[in-house]
Every structure is written in C-alpha cells, then in structure tokens.
Amino acid sequence: MFVGWYTTxxxxxxxxxxxxLSAVTAGNQITLTARWTQDVYGIFNIKxxxxxxxxTGDSVNPYLFVGDLNGGAYERWVIQKIGAHxxxxxxxxxxxxxxxxxxxxxxxxxxxxxxxxxxxxxxxxGTVTFRLPDTGYMLRATSFDPRDTGVRxxxxxxxxxxxxxxxxxxxxxxxxxxDVNQDGKIDMLDANEILKYINNMNSNVNTAAGFxxxxxxxxxxxxxxxxxxxxKYLSGVSSxxx
Numbered sequence: 001m002f003v004g005w006y007t008t009x010x011x012x013x014x015x016x017x018x019x020x021l022s023a024v025t026a027g028n029q030i031t032l033t034a035r036w037t038q039d040v041y042g043i044f045n046i047k048x049x050x051x052x053x054x055x056t057g058d059s060v061n062p063y064l065f066v067g068d069l070n071g072g073a074y075e076r077w078v079i080q081k082i083g084a085h086x087x088x089x090x091x092x093x094x095x096x097x098x099x100x101x102x103x104x105x106x107x108x109x110x111x112x113x114x115x116x117x118x119x120x121x122x123x124x125x126g127t128v129t130f131r132l133p134d135t136g137y138m139l140r141a142t143s144f145d146p147r148d149t150g151v152r153x154x155x156x157x158x159x160x161x162x163x164x165x166x167x168x169x170x171x172x173x174x175x176x177x178x179d180v181n182q183d184g185k186i187d188m189l190d191a192n193e194i195l196k197y198i199n200n201m202n203s204n205v206n207t208a209a210g211f212x213x214x215x216x217x218x219x220x221x222x223x224x225x226x227x228x229x230x231x232k233y234l235s236g237v238s239s240x241x242x
Contacts, residue, residue, distance in 0.1 A: 041086070049163075050141050078090075086120050117132065125165075140152055140154045179213050180205060190213075195227060
C-alpha cells in the first residue's frame with residue numbers, strides 16, 4: 001500500500017499532502033522517494049497469469065471464475081489484513097455476504113476455513129499466490145470447468161506454476177482509509193457513515209469496500225475507535241489516517 005512521499009529512501013521526513021514544494025525546498029533541488037508498506041491490502045482487480053483474465057464472483061451465487069474485465073462490482077476484490085492473515089471479499093457485497101474467497105468454484109465454503117484465514121504471498125516475479133494455511137490449498141485458475149474459466153482451491157506440494165499465480169491490479173477506487181463515502185476527501189460525512197453503521201442504519205459501511213475504508217484501525221471491526229481516528233485527523237492530531 002502506498003504510504004507517501006519522503007525526503008530520503010529510509011527515515012527522512014514525510015511530505016504532507018498538498019504541500020507547496022517550493023516552500024519546502026526554498027528553490028533548491030530535492031529528490032522525493034515513494035514509500036510503500038509490504039502488506040497487501042486495498043481494492044484490486046485480480047488477474048490470472050495463466051488465463052490472462054480476471055477473477056470475479058457472481059451476483060446471485062458465490063461462484064468463482066475468470067473472465068474479461070467489464071467493470072462490474074464483483075470484479076473488485078477488497079483485501080484487508082487482519083492479524084497474521086487476510087480477508088478477501090468481492091467489492092460491493094455485504095462484508096459478511098457472498099463473494100468470499102474461501103469458497104470454491106461451485107459456491108461451497110471450504111470447510112472450517114474462516115474467510116479471514118487466507119495467506120497472500122508475494123512472489124519474486126511480482127505475482128501473488130493465495131493459500132489456506134489450515135489446509136494447504138492454493139487458489140488455482142483451472143481447466144476443469146467446461147467454459148475453461150474455473151477457479152478452485154487445490155492442493156499443491158510443489159512450486160506454484162502460472163495457474164496458481166495472480167496479478168493484483170490496483171482498482172481506481174483506491175481512496176484513502178477514512179474516506180468511507182469514497183468522495184475523494186475525509187470529513188465528518190465519513191464519520192457519520194460509521195456512526196450510522198454502529199447504530200444499525202443504512203450506511204456505506206454495509207458494503208465490503210465501504211467497510212474497508214471505515215476500518216481505519218485495521219482490526220477487522222468498524223466502531224467508535226475508527227470515528228475517533230477521523231476526528232483526530234480533522235483536528236490536526238496524529239492519526240492512523242496519516
């Protein structure tokens with residue numbers, strides 16, 4: 001995930017958003033370094049290396065398959081790190097609804113595997129692999145489906161070939177944490193969306209994408225602690241929003 005621009009490769013000073021660089025450099029040349037976290041989380045299109053097509057869910061049943069990218073909500077995958085593992089959900093479904101990545105290509109949940117217990121591994125070639133640590137299954141784009149578009153969890157004891165490898169393409173909806181209503185800015189409207197969610201009212205937080213942006217503390221829940229982070233940010237106090 002992109003963290004920000006810094007004045008040196010390690011350490012240094014983070015340059016705040018909307019900073020006038022001429023005021024910082026006083027006319028002298030300066031080199032800024034983009035810094036990223038090693039964790040994988042955000043909103044992505046997930047592309048199969050072997051099929052050169054994109055993983056998607058289904059609007060009625062939680063099937064997994066690959067196909068051409070058409071901009072649908074079920075092609076957006078929200079990856080959220082919770083503890084040591086990840087939660088991977090289809091973008092605009094309920095955070096507890098269908099589209100979880102812990103289902104096979106027939107829509108059946110992998111037994112005894114919570115959807116927060118997925119490992120995402122970065123490979124040296126820039127791809128990622130998805131694994132269920134409890135079972136050893138890895139996510140594979142298969143040829144077993146008659147349409148040649150199946151996606152299944154399968155056992156793999158060797159090095160993953162291209163059918164097990166996926167490319168994470170950041171989706172344009174990658175706003176900042178705290179931008180719950182995804183309007184490009186963080187303000188009290190976002191805090192209100194969280195408060196509505198806490199009080200069981202209709203809210204943007206009721207979608208997987210909204211939940212991702214609202215979970216500022218990265219603890220897998222959306223509560224008053226996340227509201228406090230927005231208030232601190234708006235008050236100019238140090239916040240997890242940054």
